[in-house]
Each structure stands twice: as structure tokens, then as C-alpha cells.
Amino acid sequence: MKHNDPLIRDLEAIVGQGNVLYDKVSLSHYEYDASLFKARPRAIAFATSTEQVSGLVKYANEHSIPYVARGSGTNLSGGSIQKDGLIIEMRRMDRILDIDVQNKTALVEPGVFNLTLQNALAPYGYYYAPDPASQKVSTLGGNVGENSGGPKCLKYGVTSNHILGLEVVLPNGQVTWLGGSAADAPGADVLGLFVGSEGTLGVVTRILVRIMRLPENVITMLTIFNSIEEAGQAVSDIISEGIIPVSLEIMDNLTIQAVEDSMNAGFPRDAEAVLIIELDGIAEGQEEQADRILELCSKNNVVSSSRATDDKARANLWAGRKGAFGAIARLRPCYLVCDATVPRVNLPKALSAVKEISRKYDLPIANVFHAGDGNLHPLILFDERDREELSRVHKAGSEIMRACADLGGTISGEHGIGAEKMKEMTFIFSDQDLEVMRGIKKAVDPKNLCNPGKMLPQAA
Numbered sequence: 103m104k105h106n107d108p109l110i111r112d113l114e115a116i117v118g119q120g121n122v123l124y125d126k127v128s129l130s131h132y133e134y135d136a137s138l139f140k141a142r143p144r145a146i147a148f149a150t151s152t153e154q155v156s157g158l159v160k161y162a163n164e165h166s167i168p169y170v171a172r173g174s175g176t177n178l179s180g181g182s183i184q185k186d187g188l189i190i191e192m193r194r195m196d197r198i199l200d201i202d203v204q205n206k207t208a209l210v211e212p213g214v215f216n217l218t219l220q221n222a223l224a225p226y227g228y229y230y231a232p233d234p235a236s237q238k239v240s241t242l243g244g245n246v247g248e249n250s251g252g253p254k255c256l257k258y259g260v261t262s263n264h265i266l267g268l269e270v271v272l273p274n275g276q277v278t279w280l281g282g283s284a285a286d287a288p289g290a291d292v293l294g295l296f297v298g299s300e301g302t303l304g305v306v307t308r309i310l311v312r313i314m315r316l317p318e319n320v321i322t323m324l325t326i327f328n329s330i331e332e333a334g335q336a337v338s339d340i341i342s343e344g345i346i347p348v349s350l351e352i353m354d355n356l357t358i359q360a361v362e363d364s365m366n367a368g369f370p371r372d373a374e375a376v377l378i379i380e381l382d383g384i385a386e387g388q389e390e391q392a393d394r395i396l397e398l399c400s401k402n403n404v405v406s407s408s409r410a411t412d413d414k415a416r417a418n419l420w421a422g423r424k425g426a427f428g429a430i431a432r433l434r435p436c437y438l439v440c441d442a443t444v445p446r447v448n449l450p451k452a453l454s455a456v457k458e459i460s461r462k463y464d465l466p467i468a469n470v471f472h473a474g475d476g477n478l479h480p481l482i483l484f485d486e487r488d489r490e491e492l493s494r495v496h497k498a499g500s501e502i503m504r505a506c507a508d509l510g511g512t513i514s515g516e517h518g519i520g521a522e523k524m525k526e527m528t529f530i531f532s533d534q535d536l537e538v539m540r541g542i543k544k545a546v547d548p549k550n551l552c553n554p555g556k557m558l559p560q561a562a
């Protein structure tokens with residue numbers, strides 16, 4: 103039966119009946135992501151092909167409807183919601199189209215979950231390096247949108263270092279390929295411009311990724327510290343020594359308690375901070391590196407250290423680390439995940455600043471983060487029903503961004519700007535810098551319909 107609302111009728115004509123949601127309950131499911139922001143869309147259309155995405159974008163253009171591509175909606179910055187707009191749901195475009203071990207590439211659709219790709223590559227002895235803690239559910243399209251990072255990104259780089267090519271539907275509906283499998287493409291790096299553009303420049307419909315051989319050997323160590331600052335200093339010392347482990351991840355006591363209550367991962371409950379250190383690569387020389395790392399930890403008063411003795415123990419530690427955000431949700435009804443980066447040498451100062459802000463605003467803050475990248479994630483715990491507390495949370499979050507910017511850092515390591523941190527963009531960019539970015543957006547999306555109101559603050 104045809105729908106009364108012409109919008110729904112037209113969308114169904116593009117993606118097929120049964121592939122458009124518009125009832126109140128469905129709209130309410132799509133009005134939020136993993137941030138504190140909410141915005142109710144007008145409709146959700148499930149695309150299954152590039153042609154359909156192009157059809158939706160052209161339709162939105164003709165009717166001046168704002169739209170946003172959405173993966174799993176796990177982003178932490180309000181990036182995949184759109185008030186009164188069209189949600190282009192990408193999760194049904196979930197095929198792994200090719201795994202080419204000889205050329206070390208895989209071609210995927212954007213709705214493939216990060217972990218699904220890892221699982222498909224493992225039997226070939228390969229993997230895809232960026233491993234956000236959300237990898238069980240976050241899509242590769244979302245990872246490209248946010249330029250996601252993860253524990254392994256210290257050594258191998260974030261998403262942008264592993265994307266070789268993208269098929270994109272531009273805001274005029276045209277389909278184009280950016281990049282490709284040949285190295286060192288001539289001309290401007292338009293591919294680089296798209297990765298991390300938070301869905302504001304077009305909709306990604308195919309992704310060519312770099313894949314890597316699984317390492318010959320892995321050593322995973324758990325070190326315990328009396329203070330988070332000492333753990334942070336150890337991280338800085340290890341990198342200064344010229345050793346690049348694959349992961350250096352810190353969790354503080356509040357996080358450890360929540361993780362142990364939630365899943366018994368094997369972290370000591372009385373530790374003020376733990377630092378997980380993982381080395382990977384060829385076995386030769388690794389033991390010497392591990393010994394040197396432990397010496398540097400001793401210099402920073404490490405309390406104890408141990409090793410994951412087998413794959414099960416290693417998987418348990420990582421399950422604890424990757425489940426930390428979920429575990430923290432047990433502590434209070436809500437939390438705000440801050441995401442900022444500082445030069446590693448300033449990690450101890452940044453952590454002290456977070457403690458000070460926690461005291462100043464009387465808010466508990468848990469810390470679990472990619473320490474090797476200098477990428478902090480203070481999690482501010484609160485109850486959003488308490489409006490006064492909520493207003494303190496926003497102030498504390500902004501102040502943490504300011505402190506990190508003042509320490510030579512930046513206001514996002516991996517979670518993007520979205521709707522959440524547009525104001526804070528001025529902490530790191532001048533008016534002129536922002537004007538350049540607005541000019542690019544305008545050139546690609548002159549009608550400002552592609553995920554508007556994200557990332558770029560309006561001109562004063």
C-alpha cells in the first residue's frame with residue numbers, strides 16, 4: 103500500500119517498500135548516538151547499493167532535505183543524528199567484496215563491522231590494524247567518518263593510515279573514486295580530506311583498506327602503578343627511549359573497579375593505575391625490549407608487573423580494556439566521554455589537570471585511554487536528570503579541552519567534533535583556519551545538506 107506522505111512514498115520508490123522507517127518509535131531510536139545530543143529525524147532509509155545512496159542524495163538535494171549517513175551510531179560526538187532530516191542507514195551494505203592477500207588489500211562495503219573484517223582476515227594470517235574498542239559493532243564507514251583509532255594505533259597509525267581508496271557519493275549525487283591501490287597517487291590528497299570529515303562531504307559506499315600480516319610474536323605485560331601520573335610518565339619514557347610498543351593503555355582505579363565488577367578481567371582492584379604494554383613483531387630482540395621497558399617502569403616506581411602467559415589471558419586483559427566504557431556505565435546513570443590529545447611528555451600534567459577539574463566541579467572522573475598516543479578519555483560521571491549537575495559536566499568537559507589545548511594538544515584524538523565540540527574548535531583554530539575549512543565544505547556541498555551543523559562552527 104502506498105503511503106500518504108509523499109516523502110515516504112518517494113523514499114520507498116528509491117530503496118523499496120519496507121526499507122523506510124518513519125513511525126514514532128523508530129524515529130526515537132535514531133534520535134541519539136553515543137553522545138549527550140538528541141535530534142529527531144523525519145525518516146530513515148536503508149540503502150543496499152551505491153545507486154540507491156546516490157538516488158537518496160539526489161532526492162534530498164532536490165527537496166532541500168538535510169541528510170546524514172549513519173553506521174551503528176556509536177560515535178561519541180553527536181555526529182550521526184539529524185534534526186528533521188533523512189538518515190541514510192548504511193548497515194545493510196555489509197559485504198566484504200574482496201580479500202587480496204597478494205596486494206595486501208581488502209575491499210568492503212561501509213556497513214561491515216570492524217571486527218567482522220578482522221575475523222574474515224584471520225584465517226589468511228592477516229588483520230586490519232585500526233581496532234576501536236567499539237569494533238564489535240562500529241562500522242568501517244563510521245570508522246572512516248571519525249578517523250577512528252584504537253589500542254593498536256600507537257604503532258600502526260589511525261584509520262587514515264590504512265585507507266587506500268574510497269567510493270563516494272558526493273552531495274550532488276555523483277559517484278566518484280578517491281585514491282586506489284596504486285601507491286603515491288599524483289595530485290591533491292582528496293582521499294585524505296574525506297577520511298575524518300565526519301560524513302560532511304559525502305557518503306562512502308566502498309572502502310579499500312590496507313591489510314597486514316599477523317605478527318610472529320606478541321608479548322603483553324600488565325604493570326601496576328601507585329599513581330596515574332607515574333604510569334603516564336612511564337609511557338613518555340618508553341617512547342623517548344625509541345621503543346614503540348603496539349599498545350600502551352592506561353586505566354585508573356575507578357575504571358579498574360568497574361571493569362572487575364562487570365567482567366572479572368584480572369586487574370588488581372587496589373591498583374591506582376594499570377598500564378597495559380603490548381609488543382608485537384618478530385620474536386628476536388623482543389625480550390630485551392620488554393626488559394628495558396620494565397626498567398623504565400621501575401624508574402617510575404612500578405609496584406609490580408606480570409605477563410599474559412597465553413592467548414586466553416591476553417584476550418581477557420583486552421576484553422577488560424575494550425569493555426571499560428561499557429563497565430563504567432554501571433557507576434552512574436550517564437557519562438560524558440571527553441576525547442583530547444596532548445604531546446606525550448605532557449601526559450602527567452594533563453592528568454593532574456583532569457584531577458583538578460574533577461575536584462573543582464565536584465564530579466567523579468574515570469580515566470581509560472590510549473596513553474601511547476597521548477590520547478586522554480576522561481569519563482565524567484553524572485545523572486542527566488540533575489540539570490545543575492549536567493551544566494557542571496559541560497563546563498568541566500570544555501575546561502578539560504582547554505587544558506589539553508593549552509598543553510599543546512588538540513580537542514579530539516579519535517571521536518571527532520560532531521555537534522558536541524564545535525565551540526571548542528576555536529581553542530585550536532583561528533578564524534582564517536576555519537574559513538578555509540568552510541570554503542572546502544561549501545565547494546563540495548553548496549546547499550549545506552550533507553550532515554550540516556557538525557564539525558564546523560558557523561562564522562561569527
Ligand SMILES: Cc1cc2nc3c(=O)[nH]c(=O)nc-3n(C[C@H](O)[C@H](O)[C@H](O)COP(=O)(O)OP(=O)(O)OC[C@H]3O[C@@H](n4cnc5c(N)ncnc54)[C@H](O)[C@@H]3O)c2cc1C
Pocket residue numbers: 135136170171172173174175176177178181182192212233234235236239240241242243244245246247248249250251252253300301302304305306307427428516517553
Ligand atoms: C563503548 C565505545 C567504545 C569506543 N571506542 C572507541 C575507540 O577505541 N576508538 C575510537 O576511535 N572510537 C571509539 N568509539 C567511538 C565510535 O565507536 C567510533 O567513532 C566509530 O567509528 C563510529 O562508528 P559507527 O559505525 O557507529 O558510526 P556512526 O556513529 O553511525 O557515524 C560516525 C560518523 O561517521 C559518519 N558516517 C558513518 N557511515 C558513513 C558513510 N558510509 N559515509 C560517510 N560518513 C559516514 C556519520 O555521518 C558520523 O558523522 C567508541 C564508542 C563506544 C560507544
